Amino acid sequence: MRLAERRLRRRSGRPPGEAPASGDGVAGSHPAAILLVSTQRGAQAVACCSEQASREGVRAGMTLAHARAVLKDARVHIEEFDAEEDALSLQRLARWALRFAPAVAADAPDGLLLDVSGCERLFGGLAAHVRAAAAAMDRIGLPARLAAAPTIGCAWALARYGDSRLAIIESRASIRAALAPLPVHALRLEASMIAALADVGVRFVGELLRLPRGELATRFGALLLRRVDQALGDAEETIRPIMPARPLEASRQFDGPVKRIEVIELTVSELLASLLAEAERRDCGVRGLEIELRRVDVAPVRTSLTLTYPTRDERHLWRIIQPRIERLHLGYGVEEVHLRATAAERVRPMQPGLGADWMLTPSGESLYDDGGGAELLGALLDQMIEQLGREAVSRVEAVESHLPEKAFVRTPVSDARKARAVRRRSTIRRTLKRGGTSAGNAGAGGAAAAGGSGVTAMVASAGPADRPSCLYEKPEPAEVIALVPEGPPIWLQWRGASGTVALCRGPERIAAPWWQGASGARDYYEVRDESGRWLWMFRAHETGGWFVHGEWV
Amino acid sequence: MLLDKIRAIEQRYASMVSTADACGRESVDRLTPTGWSAVDAVLGGGLVDSGLHEWFGAGEGCEGSAASSRRGRWTAPVCLMVHLAWRAMDRSVSPRWAVWIGQACFPYPRVLVRGDPGDMRLLDRSVFVAPKSAADRLWAVDLAVRSPSSSVVIADGGGFNMAATRRLHLAARREHKWILLVRPPWELGVLSAAHSRWRVSRPLGETLPEAMLFDGGEESSEPGASGMNPSWRVALLRYKGLQLEKVRSEWALEWHRGEGAVDLSAPLARAAGGEAAAASIRAAAG
Numbered sequence: 001m002r003l004a005e006r007r008l009r010r011r012s013g014r015p016p017g018e019a020p021a022s023g024d025g026v027a028g029s030h031p032a033a034i035l036l037v038s039t040q041r042g043a044q045a046v047a048c049c050s051e052q053a054s055r056e057g058v059r060a061g062m063t064l065a066h067a068r069a070v071l072k073d074a075r076v077h078i079e080e081f082d083a084e085e086d087a088l089s090l091q092r093l094a095r096w097a098l099r100f101a102p103a104v105a106a107d108a109p110d111g112l113l114l115d116v117s118g119c120e121r122l123f124g125g126l127a128a129h130v131r132a133a134a135a136a137m138d139r140i141g142l143p144a145r146l147a148a149a150p151t152i153g154c155a156w157a158l159a160r161y162g163d164s165r166l167a168i169i170e171s172r173a174s175i176r177a178a179l180a181p182l183p184v185h186a187l188r189l190e191a192s193m194i195a196a197l198a199d200v201g202v203r204f205v206g207e208l209l210r211l212p213r214g215e216l217a218t219r220f221g222a223l224l225l226r227r228v229d230q231a232l233g234d235a236e237e238t239i240r241p242i243m244p245a246r247p248l249e250a251s252r253q254f255d256g257p258v259k260r261i262e263v264i265e266l267t268v269s270e271l272l273a274s275l276l277a278e279a280e281r282r283d284c285g286v287r288g289l290e291i292e293l294r295r296v297d298v299a300p301v302r303t304s305l306t307l308t309y310p311t312r313d314e315r316h317l318w319r320i321i322q323p324r325i326e327r328l329h330l331g332y333g334v335e336e337v338h339l340r341a342t343a344a345e346r347v348r349p350m351q352p353g354l355g356a357d358w359m360l361t362p363s364g365e366s367l368y369d370d371g372g373g374a375e376l377l378g379a380l381l382d383q384m385i386e387q388l389g390r391e392a393v394s395r396v397e398a399v400e401s402h403l404p405e406k407a408f409v410r411t412p413v414s415d416a417r418k419a420r421a422v423r424r425r426s427t428i429r430r431t432l433k434r435g436g437t438s439a440g441n442a443g444a445g446g447a448a449a450a451g452g453s454g455v456t457a458m459v460a461s462a463g464p465a466d467r468p469s470c471l472y473e474k475p476e477p478a479e480v481i482a483l484v485p486e487g488p489p490i491w492l493q494w495r496g497a498s499g500t501v502a503l504c505r506g507p508e509r510i511a512a513p514w515w516q517g518a519s520g521a522r523d524y525y526e527v528r529d530e531s532g533r534w535l536w537m538f539r540a541h542e543t544g545g546w547f548v549h550g551e552w553v
Numbered sequence: 554m555l556l557d558k559i560r561a562i563e564q565r566y567a568s569m570v571s572t573a574d575a576c577g578r579e580s581v582d583r584l585t586p587t588g589w590s591a592v593d594a595v596l597g598g599g600l601v602d603s604g605l606h607e608w609f610g611a612g613e614g615c616e617g618s619a620a621s622s623r624r625g626r627w628t629a630p631v632c633l634m635v636h637l638a639w640r641a642m643d644r645s646v647s648p649r650w651a652v653w654i655g656q657a658c659f660p661y662p663r664v665l666v667r668g669d670p671g672d673m674r675l676l677d678r679s680v681f682v683a684p685k686s687a688a689d690r691l692w693a694v695d696l697a698v699r700s701p702s703s704s705v706v707i708a709d710g711g712g713f714n715m716a717a718t719r720r721l722h723l724a725a726r727r728e729h730k731w732i733l734l735v736r737p738p739w740e741l742g743v744l745s746a747a748h749s750r751w752r753v754s755r756p757l758g759e760t761l762p763e764a765m766l767f768d769g770g771e772e773s774s775e776p777g778a779s780g781m782n783p784s785w786r787v788a789l790l791r792y793k794g795l796q797l798e799k800v801r802s803e804w805a806l807e808w809h810r811g812e813g814a815v816d817l818s819a820p821l822a823r824a825a826g827g828e829a830a831a832a833s834i835r836a837a838a839g
Contacts, residue, residue, distance in 0.1 A: 379700070467663040
C-alpha cells in the first residue's frame, strides 16, 4: 500500500507526509484515507487501503460501498488498484536498495530481501547498517520495518510480525528465542495450514517448535517442516536477486580528430554491428539507441532514437541512423564515437505469438500469425516515426468509460504497454458484451416527443453501435428550440445555418460515474437536419445548453 | 455515313471493354466485393484490388449549392471507408493492418467495432498516422502501401496532384492493395490517375417520402431500409474500363446500426434501377 500511496503523492505533487484528498485527490489539508479498489464480477471491492483507513476498520475484500460507510466522516481518496504498477515500483525500489547490498530481491507484494553478508563493515557494523537503511527509507517517504537475521525466514518473520521496527539477530543461536513469541503466520505458511494448526491449538511459533517433528510432518505435510527449517537455518534458502543490467554499448577512439563524414559513418556502422552481435549473445534487441560523437574542444553531440519494437536488424537501424549522422555537426573533428543502447528488451527467435507490446490482442495473442509480420510493421512504423515524429503515429485503446470523449485513448505506438492495453480492452470488451449500458449510461428510454415540423417520434433504443463516425474534439454549441422543456429539438441553428429538424431519435442519457467526480449528465439525440446531415447532439443538464458532439459522415 | 462509322467504333470499343471485363481484368486484377450488390454488379464483381480509389466527401453546404464547391469545411465519408476497410480485412488471408493516414479520415474508434458483441479486429489492427503536410501524407501513403504488413491504406488525399495520384496508383497496382483516398469536394476537377472516383453526398434534404421508405406498400424488413438511419448517395464518376453512361452509377447507402456497417439501401437501389443496371451488364458480358 505504501508504494501505491507514495506513487499517488508523487503524482499529486504533495510532500510525502500529506496524502491526497477526496474528490480530485489534490485539495484539502487533512490527510485522506486512501482506498485502492478493483472490480470483480461487476462489484468494486477494496484491494488495499492506507493505514488511516485500516485504523477505521476498512479491510481488503470489503465492498467499496461498505468501506465508504465505515469511513463516513473521513476524507476518502479512491483509486483503481494497479498490481502491475505496484510490482514495477517494487522492482524500482529493489534497484534503489542495491546501495545497501550487492544482492537484492523483490519480495512481492511489498517486501525486499537484501543479502548483506560481508557488507556490514562498510557501514560500521550490522546495527549501523540497518539504521542507515531505515533512515534512507524514511527519507524517500517509505518508513519500513527492517530486520536483520542469519536466515531469510527469521528476518522475514521479525520484519512483519516482530514488536520493534528495527530487529537485529546476529547469531543463529538466538533465532529460536526470537521466533518463539511470534504467531505461526510468521513462518510464511499457507492459510489452510495456519487454520489446521489453529484447530489443534497451535498459534505461536514457540508452541509449534515444542511439538515432535515426526508427527508434524505426518499431520501437516513437508512444507511446514521446510518453513521451520528455513527459519531456523537448518535448510538452505537463497534469494533470486535482481540483476543490474550491464550497459549495452560500443565505442571507438581515433588516433586524431576525424572530420570526414564517410569515416564516421563507417565507424558507426561497425560499432552498430558489434553492438547488435552483443545484443544477440544476450538474447535481447535494441529498442532505444544513442550515438555520441565526442568532438575536439567542443561539447559532444548526441542523437538518440526510440524504436517501436526490439530489433537486431542492422539494415533497418542503419536506415534510420544514417540520415541523422549526416545532420550532426562534426566541429573541429571527432575523437571518439560511442554507441549505447538506451533501451533493450528480450527477444526470442521469431515464432508465432511473438511481437511488440502493442501487437497483442486483448487475450494477449500476437496480432500476427506469421513470424516476420511484427518486424515488418515495426519497420514501417519506425520509419514513419522518424520522419513524422513520435506523436504522429498512434493506436487506439478502449478505456472503460461511458463518456464518448473518454472511451478511447490515442496512444503513440512507442508508448503502448501490453498489460495495460490488454486489461483495458478486455474491460471494454466486457462492457460491449453487456450492451454498452450501465451506471454511466442510463438510457432514458423515453420517446422523443412527436412534434410538428416533421419531427418523427421514435423510441430510443441506444445500442453500442449508436455512435457517430466523427466525434468533435470539443462539443460545439448550438441554438435549439424544443416544443417542451427538456424535450427533443425541433429547430436547430448551428455553424451559421438554421432549419427545422427533420428527424430525431433519443434521448440516451450519459453521465460520468459518481466515483470519478460528478459532472453533469447529458441527454444525447440523433438528429437529422434539413440538409440530410445526421448529428449527435446533447443537452447538458447543468446548463441546459445544447451542443453538437459528432456526426455520421 | 460518318454516323455509321462512329457507331461502329463505339460498338468495337464496347465489345473490347466487355471482353476485358469478362476475361482480361478478372484474370489479371483480383476483385474484392464491396458488399453492395448493385454496385458490385456494375463493377463486374467488386472493386479492383490493385488500384487507387478516390472518394470525394460532402461539403458543408447543401448539395448542389455553391457552398459545397467552395473551399471550406468538408467531411470525409468515414463510414464508407470503415466498411471498405472491413472488406479488405476480411479478404486478406494473413492478418494485416489498416493504416489510416491524415486526421480528416480518422473515424471515431467506436465505429471500428463491428456487431454486438463487438468484433474488434479492425480496431486492434488499425494504425493512425497524422502527417502535418500534404507532402508528408503522400510519403506516408507511399511507404504504407509498400509495406507487406498493410492490407489497406485509407488516406486524406486533399492537395494531391496528378503526379502524386499516378505514383500512388502504380504503387497500389504493384502491391495489389487498395488505396482509398478521401478528398474534399472542391477537388473534383483536379486531374487524377485513380482507377475509380466516387462522389459521396448527403441525401435530399426533405423528409424521406413514404415511397422511399416502404417497398410496395409494405415496410421492408431489410436492414437499413427504414430510412431512419444515416444515409448517403454515392455516385460513380469514373471506373477505368467501364462506360458509365451505359450503366446506372448512383446508389443510396445506409448505415446499419446493428452491424456497424454500411448497406445498400435496398428500396432506394431498386428505385434507382440498380437491378436493371446489373441485368444489362450481365447481358453485355454474356
